[in-house]
Amino acid sequence: MLRNQTPPYNSEFRFSRCDVCKMPFLAEQEKMRSCEEDRGGSRAGPTTKSDNMLGRSESCDGFSDRVSGPRRSDDSSPLSTPTWSETSPYKRSPWSKVASVREGFCGNGLIGSIQREEGHVYSLAADGDLLFTGSDSRSIRVWKGLREFSGFESGSGLVKAIVLSGEKIFTGHQDGKIRVWRAWSRDPSVYKRVGSLPNFKEFVKKSFNPKNYVAVRQHGNVLRIKHYDAVSCMSLNEAQGLLYSGSWDRTLKAWRVSDSKCVDSVSAHDDAINAVVAGFDSLVFTGSADGTVKVWRREFDSINGRTTVAHSLQKVLLKQENAVTALAANVGEGWLYGGASDGLVNFWECEGKKLSHGGVLRGHKLAVLCLEAAGALVFSGGADKNICVWRRGERGVHTCLSVLSGHTGPVKCMAVREDDQESCKHDKTPDRPQEDKRWVVYSGSLDKTVKVWRVSEQSPDFIKMHLH
Numbered sequence: 099m100l101r102n103q104t105p106p107y108n109s110e111f112r113f114s115r116c117d118v119c120k121m122p123f124l125a126e127q128e129k130m131r132s133c134e135e136d137r138g139g140s141r142a143g144p145t146t147k148s149d150n151m152l153g154r155s156e157s158c159d160g161f162s163d164r165v166s167g168p169r170r171s172d173d174s175s176p177l178s179t180p181t182w183s184e185t186s187p188y189k190r191s192p193w194s195k196v197a198s199v200r201e202g203f204c205g206n207g208l209i210g211s212i213q214r215e216e217g218h219v220y221s222l223a224a225d226g227d228l229l230f231t232g233s234d235s236r237s238i239r240v241w242k243g244l245r246e247f248s249g250f251e252s253g254s255g256l257v258k259a260i261v262l263s264g265e266k267i268f269t270g271h272q273d274g275k276i277r278v279w280r281a282w283s284r285d286p287s288v289y290k291r292v293g294s295l296p297n298f299k300e301f302v303k304k305s306f307n308p309k310n311y312v313a314v315r316q317h318g319n320v321l322r323i324k325h326y327d328a329v330s331c332m333s334l335n336e337a338q339g340l341l342y343s344g345s346w347d348r349t350l351k352a353w354r355v356s357d358s359k360c361v362d363s364v365s366a367h368d369d370a371i372n373a374v375v376a377g378f379d380s381l382v383f384t385g386s387a388d389g390t391v392k393v394w395r396r397e398f399d400s401i402n403g404r405t406t407v408a409h410s411l412q413k414v415l416l417k418q419e420n421a422v423t424a425l426a427a428n429v430g431e432g433w434l435y436g437g438a439s440d441g442l443v444n445f446w447e448c449e450g451k452k453l454s455h456g457g458v459l460r461g462h463k464l465a466v467l468c469l470e471a472a473g474a475l476v477f478s479g480g481a482d483k484n485i486c487v488w489r490r491g492e493r494g495v496h497t498c499l500s501v502l503s504g505h506t507g508p509v510k511c512m513a514v515r516e517d518d519q520e521s522c523k524h525d526k527t528p529d530r531p532q533e534d535k536r537w538v539v540y541s542g543s544l545d546k547t548v549k550v551w552r553v554s555e556q557s558p559d560f561i562k563m564h565l566h
Contacts, residue, residue, distance in 0.1 A: 232257025
């Protein structure tokens with residue numbers, strides 16, 4: 099078996115380039131596709147490799163969706179063409195009703211879909227049977243069992259990231275703010291804003307000390323504990339009670355979840371930060387439009403009876419021309435994955451206290467926009483509208499299990515949870531003779547849909563499928 103198996107693609111494509119985003123697309127589709135302006139706005143500073151550039155390219159609907167090789171999800175999906183029977187019970191909701199889910203279906207493929215009438219899906223978070231979706235309409239929708247359950251609106255700022263921590267919901271926005279929400283105790287379907295990061299008391303207290311300000315080009319003096327540009331990514335370290343946020347202002351910030359205080363702020367990169375992951379062994383990973391992946395170590399110290407948190411740079415794992423656009427870590431197994439604007443996914447393995455480069459996964463023709471790691475699987479979503487499902491085997495060998503296709507726009511975000519459907523846990527077939535883990539994958543796209551997939555770790559891999 100070859101290491102890092104790559105699905106074969108038809109190379110006889112004629113590419114043109116979008117006049118707005120400069121991303122390549124098939125010349126045959128040039129007359130049929132058009133560039134749709136991204137409502138997210140532009141970030142300050144250079145845009146050659148930033149997430150803002152990718153944001154504009156995401157709005158281009160001229161990407162090729164022709165893929166050959168691994169089994170495609172639409173070949174076996176029970177819902178290849180979703181149908182809508184009712185409108186949402188929420189009159190103001192911009193969402194249509196979820197397509198009917200096939201009860202008892204245990205196979206791999208599409209199991210549900212949600213359609214938006216306007217706006218793009220930029221962020222997702224899942225917790226049990228609850229799904230939170232964020233969009234450029236500034237609203238966060240809550241779904242329970244894939245039925246519309248609740249919703250709340252921020253008032254300003256495209257929702258670029260959502261993180262769940264116990265009863266709290268943290269949302270990162272285009273306007274540079276991180277807002278905190280909580281379900282009302284009297285009615286779990288009602289969500290109220292309970293604060294922001296930093297909290298108001300800390301913001302006022304720090305504002306009076308000139309030492310807490312830093313000079314920033316085009317912004318003058320800004321408070322060190324506050325983001326002054328879009329919050330592009332967030333990640334939670336539950337064990338330490340810390341929330342990490344990365345921003346187009348090039349800083350990495352650490353927040354204490356219990357009191358919403360900023361405990362550290364680091365000028366981490368030379369360009370916009372597109373991804374952050376709280377990893378293993380007290381490490382934090384950041385990926386940036388400057389083409390680097392950096393490793394930061396969290397250190398605790400006690401000063402005058404107070405515990406302080408500081409982060410120091412340990413290593414630069416990757417340095418390249420192409421922007422790093424997504425990161426994912428398997429904390430339990432010690433693996434890190436990094437996607438880039440060239441469509442490649444690099445991965446590293448933690449051996450003892452050392453991170454070593456394991457190889458490259460080649461499954462996308464355009465930029466990788468999101469990554470998720472769960473169990474032995476890795477999911478990569480791209481601007482080519484596809485989701486590649488990879489399985490990690492012995493000695494770091496990765497094989498492509500399948501390509502989930504069905505979106506008509508770039509896949510911007512994903513969320514994964516373990517499948518808890520009892521009827522599927524003990525399902526056995528000739529191709530799946532043993533019990534295996536199954537995962538439910540939620541994918542949000544700039545085609546205004548959220549799709550729900552079921553994927554098994556024991557699915558036939560790419561090589562076996564082509565031998566039969």
